[in-house]
Amino acid sequence: MVSSLGDGVDLLYIDRIFLHERTGSIALKGLQEKKRPLRHPENVFCTIDHIVDTLPGRGDETLMMGGKDFIQSTRASARDAGITFFDIGDAQQGIVHVISPEQAIVLPGLTVICPDSHTCTQGAFGALAFGVGSTEAEHAMATGCLRLEKPKTLQISFEGQLSEGVTAKDMILYLIGKYSAAGGSGYSVEFCGDAVSALDMEARMTLCNMAVEFGAFTGMIAPDEKTIAYLEGRPYAPKGVDWTRALCDWQNLESDEKANFDKKITINAADIPPMITWGTSPGQAMALDGLVPDSAKMSDPHAQQAAEKALAYMDIHPGRPLSGLAIDGAFIGSCTNSRLSDLRRAGEILKGRKVAEGVRAICVPGSSAVKRQAEAEGLDRIFTDAGFEWRESGCSMCFYAGGESFGLEQRVVTSTNRNFESRQGPRVRSHLASPETVAASAIMGHIASPKEVEDGTL
Amino acid sequence: MEPFKKITAVGVPLLRINVDTDCIIPSREMKKVSKVGLGEGLFAGWRYKDTSGREPDPDFILNDDRYSDAQILLSGVNFGCGSSREHAVWALVEYGFKAILAPSFGGIFYNNCTRNGLLPIILAEEDIALLAEWVAENPQENRLVIDLVRQIVSGPEAVAFHFDISPQDKDMLLNGFDMIDVTLQRENEITAFEQQDRRIWAKLS
Numbered sequence: 001m002v003s004s005l006g007d008g009v010d011l012l013y014i015d016r017i018f019l020h021e022r023t024g025s026i027a028l029k030g031l032q033e034k035k036r037p038l039r040h041p042e043n044v045f046c047t048i049d050h051i052v053d054t055l056p057g058r059g060d061e062t063l064m065m066g067g068k069d070f071i072q073s074t075r076a077s078a079r080d081a082g083i084t085f086f087d088i089g090d091a092q093q094g095i096v097h098v099i100s101p102e103q104a105i106v107l108p109g110l111t112v113i114c115p116d117s118h119t120c121t122q123g124a125f126g127a128l129a130f131g132v133g134s135t136e137a138e139h140a141m142a143t144g145c146l147r148l149e150k151p152k153t154l155q156i157s158f159e160g161q162l163s164e165g166v167t168a169k170d171m172i173l174y175l176i177g178k179y180s181a182a183g184g185s186g187y188s189v190e191f192c193g194d195a196v197s198a199l200d201m202e203a204r205m206t207l208c209n210m211a212v213e214f215g216a217f218t219g220m221i222a223p224d225e226k227t228i229a230y231l232e233g234r235p236y237a238p239k240g241v242d243w244t245r246a247l248c249d250w251q252n253l254e255s256d257e258k259a260n261f262d263k264k265i266t267i268n269a270a271d272i273p274p275m276i277t278w279g280t281s282p283g284q285a286m287a288l289d290g291l292v293p294d295s296a297k298m299s300d301p302h303a304q305q306a307a308e309k310a311l312a313y314m315d316i317h318p319g320r321p322l323s324g325l326a327i328d329g330a331f332i333g334s335c336t337n338s339r340l341s342d343l344r345r346a347g348e349i350l351k352g353r354k355v356a357e358g359v360r361a362i363c364v365p366g367s368s369a370v371k372r373q374a375e376a377e378g379l380d381r382i383f384t385d386a387g388f389e390w391r392e393s394g395c396s397m398c399f400y401a402g403g404e405s406f407g408l409e410q411r412v413v414t415s416t417n418r419n420f421e422s423r424q425g426p427r428v429r430s431h432l433a434s435p436e437t438v439a440a441s442a443i444m445g446h447i448a449s450p451k452e453v454e455d456g457t458l
Numbered sequence: 459m460e461p462f463k464k465i466t467a468v469g470v471p472l473l474r475i476n477v478d479t480d481c482i483i484p485s486r487e488m489k490k491v492s493k494v495g496l497g498e499g500l501f502a503g504w505r506y507k508d509t510s511g512r513e514p515d516p517d518f519i520l521n522d523d524r525y526s527d528a529q530i531l532l533s534g535v536n537f538g539c540g541s542s543r544e545h546a547v548w549a550l551v552e553y554g555f556k557a558i559l560a561p562s563f564g565g566i567f568y569n570n571c572t573r574n575g576l577l578p579i580i581l582a583e584e585d586i587a588l589l590a591e592w593v594a595e596n597p598q599e600n601r602l603v604i605d606l607v608r609q610i611v612s613g614p615e616a617v618a619f620h621f622d623i624s625p626q627d628k629d630m631l632l633n634g635f636d637m638i639d640v641t642l643q644r645e646n647e648i649t650a651f652e653q654q655d656r657r658i659w660a661k662l663s
């Protein structure tokens with residue numbers, strides 16, 4: 001913190017700024033128009049992930065009208081600004097929240113921002129990482145700081161152990177389903193507890209990724225030996241004596257036992273089943289083997305209205321199961337679930353099996369590095385043999401930018417983080433779930449659990 | 459950005475919960491690296507009959523003539539949740555909105571509003587419902603008054619609600635400040651911090 005500005009507002013020093021062509025381009029352009037220099041171009045990174053095509057052999061041309069303009073304008077602005085730029089075709093290219101950890105650009109104890117709401121993903125490293133608007137990104141680039149009102153704090157403890165087959169994705173959907181998509185509104189969340197410590201770094205990122213879907217300012221997890229083991233030796237990690245100094249500082253980052261939180265939530269990890277969303281808000285989530293809730297029985301009239309609207313949009317019926325519902329698409333990708341461990345787990349299910357007829361199945365690795373490593377392990381063959389498309393890395397059909405879509409009213413099971421109306425394309429019906437559930441559903445041709453694929457039981 | 463002081467304007471009730479920024483401005487409507495040209499795409503998924511055309515859907519409230527010059531939007535909890543796209547705010551502003559009333563807002567969206575002269579006002583759900591009902595009776599006559607200096611929204615006679623806003627945001631809106639200039643006045647403090655920062659390991663070169 002640089003200084004206190006009074007009235008609870010601090011001038012906060014920003015250590016790392018990440019940009020992408022969707023919202024970062026406009027921030028760079030804003031600075032250039034006003035002839036404002038960047039205070040520390042060496043702290044600013046930019047990738048191409050949102051609009052770029054993920055079809056093999058891609059270039060600057062995109063299916064999205066005007067997409068090329070975003071890409072080329074970002075490239076030109078990034079060069080002029082002298083920032084580090086991961087271009088199409090570069091080995092480091094990928095989805096911003098996947099490559100920042102891969103490159104160790106995010107580190108424990110740093111402040112990291114990006115004009116992208118899922119920047120909270122990077123809180124998994126014990127960094128204060130949060131999404132901002134383009135104007136705020138400009139502010140940080142020009143001044144090295146942001147004015148920030150300190151959010152309230154919320155500790156969410158997942159105690160005990162997860163049941164077999166339950167993932168970080170299920171944990172976060174369970175939380176949002178239980179406390180609503182506005183449940184974390186105004187809070188900075190710290191995830192803790194045995195079930196969180198037990199997660200590997202990639203799963204921790206999945207958990208923190210959806211803190212923003214809970215309405216939270218950000219999510220974070222205190223660094224531990226797993227964090228350190230993950231970061232050591234990566235390109236932007238401190239080296240030599242700096243690494244030793246960093247380790248020393250990081251030891252002090254854990255919230256001490258008695259830290260005062262404004263609010264605490266405790267969840268018994270064993271209560272969490274595999275989850276899936278039924279509606280058009282991540283809060284409209286249910287157990288994969290459960291029944292769609294009855295909107296008529298909801299006590300809050302607004303929630304009831306929203307549920308009715310969502311049921312109509314999704315074309316599903318209260319009181320019935322979701323499993324067994326025929327699907328048109330299956331998508332594995334996005335900053336939530338597109339890392340190597342996600343692809344490996346999905347690959348386990350796909351191995352030696354075929355995607356059901358009539359289902360369009362797509363896998364988009366989260367970064368070029370993930371893609372290379374997956375190919376080295378032969379995962380690409382497992383996916384393509386099963387009938388999945390195997391793509392170049394990027395955000396792809398996680399969101400619809402005017403290019404590719406699944407098609408009107410198609411039902412898609414997806415490993416992404418947002419099931420908003422038309423998020424994945426005009427009138428597409430998205431069901432959020434873990435990569436395992438997406439893979440299983442793709443094989444069965446309907447919403448299904450991995451268990452159903454294995455032994456035919458629900 | 460234009461300073462905000464006091465307005466008297468038509469309000470439009472869109473009392474849905476979790477109105478996300480994808481709904482406010484669908485991604486497909488963000489066609490250029492630009493902050494302008496977005497007003498037409500505002501609520502495009504609800505406002506137009508089909509996704510490619512521009513034929514108004516008469517069922518959507520913004521297409522009701524009585525609200526055609528609305529400047530105040532009344533909505534439900536978690537307004538502006540989702541994507542950080544500032545385009546949502548640019549679109550609302552270009553369309554003509556000056557203030558949004560909701561019981562709660564998406565955090566990034568809230569900050570984007572104040573940085574662009576759009577006033578986000580947090581009021582209790584029942585207070586918004588009361589104002590919405592009054593507005594709907596006769597939108598053109600029943601205009602809402604928002605006074606930022608006194609932090610008050612008034613509706614029907616003798617009905618006025620106080621709202622909270624941080625002094626920093628209030629200042630910024632009242633004066634139409636560009637915060638980069640304001641912060642740059644603290645150049646000395648920032649440089650001093652950079653020189654004292656013990657986290658040598660965090661420096662990139």
Ligand code: SF4
Pocket residue numbers: 049050095096097116118333334335336394395398399416417
């Ligand atoms: S993968 Fe999806 S959610 Fe993640 S940054 Fe890209 S568009 Fe956003």
